[in-house]
Amino acid sequence: MNFAEPDHIRMLRDTMRKFVDAHMSRSEAARWDQDNVFPRDVFDELAALGVMGLTIPEEYGGAGRDITATMIVIEELSRRSLAVSVPYIMAACYAGMNILECGSETQKSELLPLIAAGKMLFAYGWTEPDVGADLASVRTTAVRDGDMLVVNGHKRFCSGSEFCDYIYTLVRSGPADQRYGNLSFVLIPPHTPGVAISRIGSMGMKGAATTDVSFTDVRVPFSNLVGGPDAWNRGWQMLTGAGLDVEKLEVAAMGVGIASAAVDDAWNYANERKQFGKAISQYQAIRHKLADMHTRLMAARLMMYNASAMADRGERCGIETSMTKLFVTEAAKSIVLDSQEILGAYGYVKDFDVERYVRDVLLLPIIGGSSAVQRNNIANWMGLGR
Numbered sequence: 001m002n003f004a005e006p007d008h009i010r011m012l013r014d015t016m017r018k019f020v021d022a023h024m025s026r027s028e029a030a031r032w033d034q035d036n037v038f039p040r041d042v043f044d045e046l047a048a049l050g051v052m053g054l055t056i057p058e059e060y061g062g063a064g065r066d067i068t069a070t071m072i073v074i075e076e077l078s079r080r081s082l083a084v085s086v087p088y089i090m091a092a093c094y095a096g097m098n099i100l101e102c103g104s105e106t107q108k109s110e111l112l113p114l115i116a117a118g119k120m121l122f123a124y125g126w127t128e129p130d131v132g133a134d135l136a137s138v139r140t141t142a143v144r145d146g147d148m149l150v151v152n153g154h155k156r157f158c159s160g161s162e163f164c165d166y167i168y169t170l171v172r173s174g175p176a177d178q179r180y181g182n183l184s185f186v187l188i189p190p191h192t193p194g195v196a197i198s199r200i201g202s203m204g205m206k207g208a209a210t211t212d213v214s215f216t217d218v219r220v221p222f223s224n225l226v227g228g229p230d231a232w233n234r235g236w237q238m239l240t241g242a243g244l245d246v247e248k249l250e251v252a253a254m255g256v257g258i259a260s261a262a263v264d265d266a267w268n269y270a271n272e273r274k275q276f277g278k279a280i281s282q283y284q285a286i287r288h289k290l291a292d293m294h295t296r297l298m299a300a301r302l303m304m305y306n307a308s309a310m311a312d313r314g315e316r317c318g319i320e321t322s323m324t325k326l327f328v329t330e331a332a333k334s335i336v337l338d339s340q341e342i343l344g345a346y347g348y349v350k351d352f353d354v355e356r357y358v359r360d361v362l363l364l365p366i367i368g369g370s371s372a373v374q375r376n377n378i379a380n381w382m383g384l385g386r
């Protein structure tokens with residue numbers, strides 16, 4: 001195995017750092033967090049770099065599918081602000097990956113060029129008030145009525161629904177007793193009559209505000225069924241396809257980004273902050289903590305690159321991506337909490353970004369399959385008897 005960063009990745013990272021410096025200042029990032037707003041102008045500038053197309057083949061207007069590069073973009077944006085990295089995921093991953101993998105040929109040729117141009121974002125409407133990890137039990141229904149689909153139900157924690165173009169909605173499309181054989185995905189524009197959206201107050205991940213979404217007799221064309229007519233009731237296969245591996249890596253990449261910002265901030269603070277006549281970085285307790293943080297960050301980063309490279313090679317990597325999601329998000333959480341400790345009282349107040357990193361990082365082991373769910377997957381897939 002060779003973990004050296006290829007030239008095109010080094011160049012992309014460099015481009016992203018310059019972009020963040022130019023368009024995503026610390027003060028702006030704090031404002032997006034405080035106001036819980038999506039900075040569309042920054043997103044449009046980002047799209048102009050061509051990075052939305054990193055999950056999309058050139059024949060559809062993309063830059064060619066490159067999962068490692070996509071993760072680097074998520075990592076670098078997340079170092080500064082989830083208010084930009086989450087919308088990036090909504091475009092390149094939620095929209096790009098899913099339409100490429102699961103869309104009909106018509107949907108691919110219509111939507112992928114728009115996604116690559118940064119003109120199309122999807123929000124995920126999967127979770128429901130009574131449905132968390134057990135997605136096969138969703139209750140939102142879709143019924144065919146001629147050329148239309150009629151959707152009824154309620155989604156919870158649907159992030160970015162206020163500014164997305166489509167809610168990528170998991171629905172029950174057949175008899176309830178067939179748990180896995182009666183699910184489908186439907187594209188629902190958020191402004192369709194019968195869709196009602198209300199915000200949920202959350203601790204972090206501001207920018208792509210998370211929401212409750214209800215559907216009351218919402219009518220969309222049957223052509224909004226993801227995958228076309230043959231995909232009716234094939235939602236479970238779509239949900240558990242290769243895209244699931246990339247979903248786990250997206251959350252890991254957010255974790256690497258936030259943790260890396262936290263390490264840098266704590267490192268600089270420790271060098272500057274003086275107590276008892278010398279910089280606190282000279283005390284062994286702080287030095288060891290920073291050394292441990294760097295070590296965990298490097299391990300997390302290597303796991304993410306390894307799993308991304310496997311996905312790029314088209315290898316089966318369900319176990320590796322679960323291990324990566326589990327380890328990286330838990331490591332990121334501990335790194336950020338350590339950085340907060342190094343900043344002492346200043347790690348607890350809004351004048352310092354570490355306070356935001358803490359709120360953001362606590363989400364990562366919960367979403368995209370909780371740590372417990374990843375542990376279940378790893379044990380099951382490795383064949384542990386039960």
Ligand SMILES: Cc1cc2nc3c(=O)[nH]c(=O)nc-3n(C[C@H](O)[C@H](O)[C@H](O)COP(=O)(O)OP(=O)(O)OC[C@H]3O[C@@H](n4cnc5c(N)ncnc54)[C@H](O)[C@@H]3O)c2cc1C
Binds near residue numbers: 372
């Ligand atoms: C800010 C935010 C944004 C979100 N954005 C979206 C979004 O855009 N779209 C969307 O669809 N969802 C979104 N979610 C929902 C998120 O994906 C859910 O947290 C997830 O679906 C799990 O549901 P739950 O948290 O209700 O946990 P539950 O599944 O109810 O689990 C509760 C607890 O039980 C544990 N548990 C559950 N099952 C098992 C098991 N089999 N074995 C062991 N332990 C288990 C879990 O680990 C957890 O600790 C978001 C959530 C938040 C907080």
